[in-house]
Amino acid sequence: MLLPEQLPMNKKVTYLLILLLTFGHWLVAQELDKCGHDLLLENALERDPAVVDRMAAVETFTQEWIANQANRPAQTREIITIPVVVHVLWNEPSEDISNLQIYSQIGILNEDFRMRNENINEIPDDFKALAVDVGFEFCLATLTPEGDLTDGITRTQTDWPCIGDFNTSTESGIPRLFYSILGGQDAWDPRRYLNIWVAPTCNAFLGFGFNPGQSVSPQEDGVVLDTDYFGNVCNDGRNHHLGRTTTHEIGHYFNLKHIWGTKGCEEEDDFVEDTPRQDNFHLGCPTHPSESCGSADMFMNFMDYTDDACISMFTIGQKNRMLAAINGPRSGLLNSNRCLFINRPRPDLGITVFPNPVGDCIHVEFNANFENDVTVLLYDSSGKLIYETINNASNIRSIPADGLPPGVYYLHLTNGSTKVTEQILVRDAK
Ligand SMILES: [Zn+2]
Incomplete structure (x- = not known):
């Protein structure tokens, strides 16, 4: 060579x-x-x-x-x-x-x-x-x-x-x-x-x-x-x-x-x-x-x-x-x-996702930007949809995460014209 x-x-x-x-x-x-x-x-x-x-x-x-x-x-x-x-x-x-x-x-x-x-x-x-x-x-x-x-x-x-x-x-x-x-x-x-x-x-x-x-x-x-x-x-x-x-x-x-x-x-x-x-x-x-x-x-x-x-x-x-x-x-x-990936409120997005990195559950709390029903979509790092639900914005939504492989995920939330995405990390349970 x-x-x-x-x-x-x-x-x-x-x-x-x-x-x-x-x-x-x-x-x-x-x-x-x-x-x-x-x-x-x-x-x-x-x-x-x-x-x-x-x-x-x-x-x-x-x-x-x-x-x-x-x-x-x-x-x-x-x-x-x-x-x-x-x-x-x-x-x-x-x-x-x-x-x-x-x-x-x-x-x-x-x-x-x-x-x-x-x-x-x-x-x-x-x-x-x-x-x-x-x-x-x-x-x-x-x-x-x-x-x-x-x-x-x-x-x-x-x-x-x-x-x-x-x-x-x-x-x-x-x-x-x-x-x-x-x-x-x-x-x-x-x-x-x-x-x-x-x-x-x-x-x-x-x-x-x-x-x-x-x-x-x-x-x-x-x-x-x-x-x-x-x-x-x-x-x-x-x-x-x-x-x-x-x-x-x-x-x-x-x-x-x-x-x-x-x-x-x-x-x-x-x-x-x-x-x-x-x-x-x-x-x-x-x-x-x-x-x-x-x-x-x-x-x-x-x-x-x-x-x-x-x-x-x-x-x-x-x-x-x-x-x-x-x-x-x-x-x-x-x-x-x-x-x-840090546990943080996102007032700019109108949501708080916690904890991040996530443990057994992903918790989503909705703030004033959201009203009524919110579509919650969770994508894995390759863009595949792995979880979908509609949630009332007055409640905290908990998404089970204990079965998810470790990696980066994207949480999409849509409510009318309001659309936000939060990047989250699932760590290896070990
Ligand atoms: Zn080239």
Whole structure:
């Protein structure tokens, strides 16, 4: 395997070009490897040539961490909770997406990174043993950087209609998206939150995720998704409508490359041993086996460009890279404590949910915002409805929770035009 530090300087520049062209991972709707790549390359090179050294250092750390991991005792199956803040940028009111669309995306991430996705059964037999539960769960932040309560969502109206596209930048090439003063939204402390910007890109691309060290500034570090491809509520028959572009981009955020690496069988691969060598990306929904470079391609991997409905797995080798990232350049997320679940009144919502994390029961007390009958819906982290009742708002409602698996849940309460959602945590009884 050729590592960046072993390359002479002139080849380092080539490496940067290849890295950005190939791993730049702009998912462009029509021409997947064209305008977005050029735009990113131009933007990064002009603004910060040090990107290449930062990414090389991350790669060296990653390789060493994985090598050392082989000598360590088997890890416990610890679940790592990733605090997320979603920044919604909108120019047209229709782009100010609903909370439900955001929750649907968090649910999809919690399926895909925990191997709970329904299409896991479609993995071909020869790849089944490689599919893995990454062990990451995603939680909308409950605390702001200042320690105030939050629902983990910011909403910003902007004068820039295509602010998700890097073309919407200042004359010196700074993308407006990432800066409040330029019409976008500032990141929350990128060491402690996974920042996700959801913004119209005007069909420039579907999504974009930064490898560790790739962003020009920490304030631009995170993941960007086009408004129409975030979550799974925009099901209009397109091929990337199931929220898996976000899964793919967060794979990049945790240092995964595209599964084909650099195009061509003799070029750089994806630095993952258990993904077969592949000469290019796939579009649509191929039939297995689809062969290149002398073996069947793993086109059902989340890091290919295959349709959302036909991608279903990360591998053990990819998980190792993601674990290296969370124990290295992304380690600030581990002790972030921005996703605390606390027993708190929510006068802003008109309810009090207690305790949180919940014990045997979830108790809901209704305040003045609610009158008469309230519809109470409880969803699990993958968006499945698991409890439904109608309750008189004058009473405290108690929902039994002792049979629920540990994890994140969403409690939706609706009463006429009043709709609120509270994020709750069920802890393991042990
Ligand atoms: Zn990509």
